[in-house]
Amino acid sequence: MKTRIGILGAGSIGCYLGGMLAAKGCDVVFIGREALQQDTQNHGLTLSHFSRDALTLSPNQLRVETSVEALSDRTVILLCTKSQDTELAAKSLNQVILPEAHIISCQNGISNVPILQELLGEKIQRISGAIIPFNVTRTAPAQYHCGTDGAIRFEQDIPHDMQLAFAEANQAYLCGGNFKGDQWAKLLVNLNNALNTLNGGTLRECFAQKHYRFAFAAIVEEGLKIANAHNIEIGHYNGRTPSALLKTLRLPNWGYQLIMRLIVKMDAKARSSMLDDLESGRVSEIDYLQGEIIRQAEAIGLTAPHNQAILQAVNLAFEKGYSPKLSGKDIWDLIGNSGAMRTGRGG
Ligand SMILES: NC(=O)C1=CN([C@@H]2O[C@H](COP(=O)(O)OP(=O)(O)OC[C@H]3O[C@@H](n4cnc5c(N)ncnc54)[C@H](OP(=O)(O)O)[C@@H]3O)[C@@H](O)[C@H]2O)C=CC1
Ligand SMILES: CC(C)(CO)C(=O)C(=O)O
Numbered sequence: 001m002k003t004r005i006g007i008l009g010a011g012s013i014g015c016y017l018g019g020m021l022a023a024k025g026c027d028v029v030f031i032g033r034e035a036l037q038q039d040t041q042n043h044g045l046t047l048s049h050f051s052r053d054a055l056t057l058s059p060n061q062l063r064v065e066t067s068v069e070a071l072s073d074r075t076v077i078l079l080c081t082k083s084q085d086t087e088l089a090a091k092s093l094n095q096v097i098l099p100e101a102h103i104i105s106c107q108n109g110i111s112n113v114p115i116l117q118e119l120l121g122e123k124i125q126r127i128s129g130a131i132i133p134f135n136v137t138r139t140a141p142a143q144y145h146c147g148t149d150g151a152i153r154f155e156q157d158i159p160h161d162m163q164l165a166f167a168e169a170n171q172a173y174l175c176g177g178n179f180k181g182d183q184w185a186k187l188l189v190n191l192n193n194a195l196n197t198l199n200g201g202t203l204r205e206c207f208a209q210k211h212y213r214f215a216f217a218a219i220v221e222e223g224l225k226i227a228n229a230h231n232i233e234i235g236h237y238n239g240r241t242p243s244a245l246l247k248t249l250r251l252p253n254w255g256y257q258l259i260m261r262l263i264v265k266m267d268a269k270a271r272s273s274m275l276d277d278l279e280s281g282r283v284s285e286i287d288y289l290q291g292e293i294i295r296q297a298e299a300i301g302l303t304a305p306h307n308q309a310i311l312q313a314v315n316l317a318f319e320k321g322y323s324p325k326l327s328g329k330d331i332w333d334l335i336g337n338s339g340a341m342r343t344g345r346g347g
Helices: 012-023 034-043 083-096 112-120 160-167 179-199 203-207 210-227 244-250 253-263 274-279 289-301 305-320 328-334 338-342
Strands: 004-008 027-031 046-048 054-059 078-079 102-105 125-130 138-139 143-146 150-153 174-175
Touching: 004 012, 004 034, 004 046, 012 027, 012 046, 012 054, 012 078, 012 138, 012 160, 034 046, 034 179, 078 083, 078 338, 083 112, 102 112, 112 125, 125 179, 138 160, 138 274, 160 289, 174 305, 179 244, 179 274, 179 289, 179 328, 203 210, 210 244, 210 253, 210 289, 210 305, 274 305, 289 305
Parallel strands: 004 027, 004 078, 046 143, 078 102, 102 125, 150 174
Antiparallel strands: 046 054, 125 150, 138 143
16 A cells, blocks of 8 residues: 655655655645645646756646645655744644654754654654755746755655655665764754855855855864764764865865865755745744754853854844855854964865
């Protein structure tokens, strides 16, 4: 029997994951906003990818609903809302969900699974996480573009028909392993979402700037120290540890560009989801990224001043509704880290 899959929060990631599964024969119900329901009725759903063929679903291949009640028969639910919407989503799910359902949080940050466990744990046995390594942006109504690559990391096993669908879509995935450590590694990488938002350009444009990379390295290093103080066994993101990432970020421009050409596959237009949120007038997820690092530091009597400075600047940008378009050097100055520059790290 087919797994009955529900996507709660059909935006960029929800439409991309659900669309990929539906295109390869899975039974998928999407829960999204009315605008998405309209757009998919009018246009179907198109998923483009920077290095793979696009997938197109016609309106009659899609079931898009606006109420969680449509999830009442679902056995796997992929939670794809922003982190700030998790609590509300969990409360609404509580009314409808099957006790045997498996909820998989596909969200960034490390606090969504604990929130789901707290609110639904008495009713639902299987609540786990997934790490989405690639970037997806809405490019037009009912059109989503994936601009980076990587294997999806599931904390627990997924059903056989989902595995087959991902394989058919050429989407790599992994289950099990040091998930907590890998989730922390992704959290540290996601600290870049805020820097990208402050710069306002593409990820490629950002990383081409030496001072931008140094600023990113400084906030990752700060987060890494806090993770180590919590005895987290830090894992990998897209096959690399944050410590290896730090070394790459601190290379001079010529060395960095050489490495990037060899190992990183990225669309020229790829940007972070937080910059998309700013430009679409949505709320930022910063409290679950930089905010998480600050809370984790405070919990053990430490501080995270670099991440704090970035959080404040991002909050201001969201209050104003536009990116301040800071250069890499401006961001470097913002975190007040000129000491490390003078020691010549990175040239
Ligand atoms: N986009 C990306 O490239 C990546 C995103 N992620 C993570 O994935 C998660 C989702 O991000 P993303 O897809 O970008 O977010 P989006 O904002 O694009 O998608 C979430 C969608 O869910 C809708 N929604 C929220 N609550 C409900 C509800 N109760 N019922 C119906 N619809 C609801 C939102 O509507 P509304 O806006 O109206 O509230 C929005 O359309 C985040 O944690 C993000 O950090 C991870 C890797 C990459
Ligand atoms: C894929 C990645 C790391 C891109 O910045 C991301 O998680 C996001 O945009 O939220």
